[in-house]
Amino acid sequence: MIEALLQTLLNGAASGGVYALVALGYTLIFSVLGVINFAQGALFSLGGYLTYLFLGGKIGVNGALPGWGLPVGLPFWLALLVAALGSGAVGLLVERIAFAPLRRRGAEPLLSLITSLGAGVVLVNLLQLLMGAEGYAFPQGAAGLAHLPESLLIGGARIRTIQVLLLAISALAVAGLSLWLENSRSGKAMRAVAEDATTATLLGINSVAVVRLAFLLSGMLAGLGGGLIGMSVSLAGPYFGISYGLKGLAVLVLGGLGSVPGAIVGGLVMGLAEALIPAEASGWRDALAFAILFAVLVLRPSGLLGRRQLEKV
């Protein structure tokens, strides 16, 4: 009984960690620009596929180049890193195409919801064109996980190794990001831009560069999440990232828009709540997630850790 609970909690924490990654990606961009990047789910998908390819996976029969694969088979951690960088680079491209032109023209910021959604749709369809609509299971053994045991015995509970890795890697990424924001020069610059871009400019901070950095990091977080989910579950098709993107959005609102600790806490709450739903009732998972969101918003409209709007002086 205890083992089963421990197992459930760890599973919940692991998927909560991935939700937190996605939500943090939204948070970075929201805090500097005040908008949501709806291409985040597509970048999540992209990260999954890139990880698959860098692990040495081959393109399936419905893809553009059936049977083709990268002539590499990287260890899983390196594949995740490279895939994250790839998604980050595409995130930068999304900024260039879907956000920067609107900003330059002083357009209504809300319009970028549409342009980023469009960028996401294009990206997912490109993935479908290249990789086909089929699902992909990650190459067994090629993941560099071969020499790791399939499962670990923790406190009497049998936990899949990959779940532990998932939790550890997302925790590392989240901790690294928080420390960077708190202590580094560029992290401080990002916090300044998040609060007042004009002030930041007058202090010598290049806010355009900071915005680009936010997109790079945000894309990397999404890509990492996609790679991790691909490794622990599989790639269920080019659209698989979209549902994680939506879940991340719910987590973002649950935790409080623009709050870094909020994204982390929100992710864990969501992951644990879902894990507590028994497998036979798994159809209720999303319903539960959004019911929690609803309840929290009724009680705390600014989210779990969101700050109340400062009154403007």
Place this chain on the structure above:
Amino acid sequence: MSSRIAPQAATQPLLQIERLQVHYGSVQALAGVSLQVHRGELVTLLGSNGAGKSTTLRAISRLEPASGGRILWHGANLAAVPAHRTLKLGIGHCPEGRRLLNRQSVAFNLELGAYLRRDREAIAADLERCYGLFPRLAERRQQQAGALSGGEQQMLAIARALMGRPELLMLDEPSLGLAPKLVAEVMTVLAELHANGQTILLVEQNAQAALEIADRGYVLEAGRIQLQDNATALLRNPQLKAAYLGG
């Protein structure tokens, strides 16, 4: 504080603005403003609400593009300089409404004032100097900037600008919303900075307070310079007296 006449003989002004025009859409905010600031001077730019004072400072900081005329800094045109580079060139701007990072601590605001600097020891020394200049900030260094009183916020805004060690310190209405005693306090600090050689361009509606510490002044009206003279002369100017100094 007696008004002094600055050395006009200096060859090249630090800042020279020539027939500057700024438009907001089709509305003309500045219709050909010319002014100069020499090294070591305290120059004040006076005028009522909407006269174009803030716009002038924002144009110098490159936050607003000029639609005509030019801004010369050390004789070089600023037209191609992006806004985030102006502080690096030596132009510090303490903006209208203070624009503090209200959710961050006093210390973080000051630290960010020195964002471009790498000289850690000199930054630490300047930080102590700022805390010496404004002891209230030292007491509240860990508090959120947004929780400070109006006067303290203004002190913090000035201190933050000083942390960037600007060659020219531009201040946009530092007396706004402050009680008379605090206005006097702010002006005393500015006079002290000036006495220590800091070049200052002070935008003010409170003409009396500004002219008492300034070397020279300009009066801006509807986007044009209407009057310019040294501060003592402006304080006695009947036109200005009628308009801004309460008869």
